Amino acid sequence: MTYISRAAKILSSRVSADVVILGPTVIGEGTIVEPMVVIGHPVRAKLMKALGSDLGIDEYMDSISSGSQIGSNCIIRSGTVIYEDVVLGDNVETGHNVLIREGTRIGSGTRVGSGVIIDGETIIGSNVSIQSMVYIPRGTVIEDGVFLGPNVVITNDKYPPSRRLDGVRIRRGAVIGANSTLIAGIEIGENAVVAAGSVVTKDVPPNKVVMGVPARPVYDVDVFIRKRAEYEGSKAP
Known part of the structure; x- marks a missing residue:
């Protein structure tokens, strides 16, 4: 499974030999790329044209990929697939089997848990904590310092399947509890908290806790x- 594009610029010595790196991808200094990772995967529209190409699939994918930019001191764990036109800041960390689709921007210090799907054209800020198995669709904006618990589902289609997609915006410092669902088009206010298992159908004001x-x-x-402070300060049973 080894293929490294001649157009790629790899500044790190910590990239496994067992990877696929396509197009003019840039990988910053100190970044760790584990085995079985794909970076620069081309979008579907480009791949469809491969049906009429005489090139091998690796060479063809390389020739059509726009590449991606991976910052310094990142950790990209095994099974991660990063599409083309993705930009990751410094110190970004992915868990295993993460999918990051095209056009995504992720700020420095953000952690993306195992099994997370980021479906492209998404903006994620710095120091965001995304726990395992979260789904983030196109058009989502997540500001700095947000916490997303395990299995959070964000949607962008209020009446599926429709031709209108409305992204969700999660403002700085918000906390979204495990197994919550955020309905298309809403905004979670700054420092707001969504309790675990909630279904959020309307905007949440800043500094409010919602549940149910x-x-x-x-x-x-x-x-x-x-x-939270009382809980953290209490003795374990």
Whole structure:
């Protein structure tokens, strides 16, 4: 499974030999790329044209890929597939079997857990924590310092399948609990908290905690912060 494009610029000595790196991809200094990783995978529209090409599939994919940019001191774990036109900042870390589709931008210090799918044309800020098995569709904007718990599902189609897609915006510092679902077009306010298992159908104001199906405000985030501090300070049973 080894193929490294001649057009790629690899500044790190920590890239496994067992990888596929396509097009004019740039990999920054100190970045670790584990075996079984693909970087620069071309989009479907380009791949369809391969049916009439005489080139081998690796050479063809390389010839049509726009490549991606991976910052310095990142960790790209095995099974990760990164499409073309993706930009990762410094110190970004992926878990195993992560898919990052084309046009995604991820800021420095962000961690992307195992099994996460980022479906392209998405903006994710710095120091975001995305836990395992989260789904992030096209048009989503996630600002700095957001926490997404395991199995969070974000949607972008309110009446599927439709021709109108509305992205979700999650403002700085928000916390989204495990197994929550965010419905297309909503905005989660700065420092807001969505309780685990909630279905959020309307905008969440800044500094509010919401929970339930559908989610409704229950108290200010100050109460959540106090409860968390008490929990952290309590003795384990």
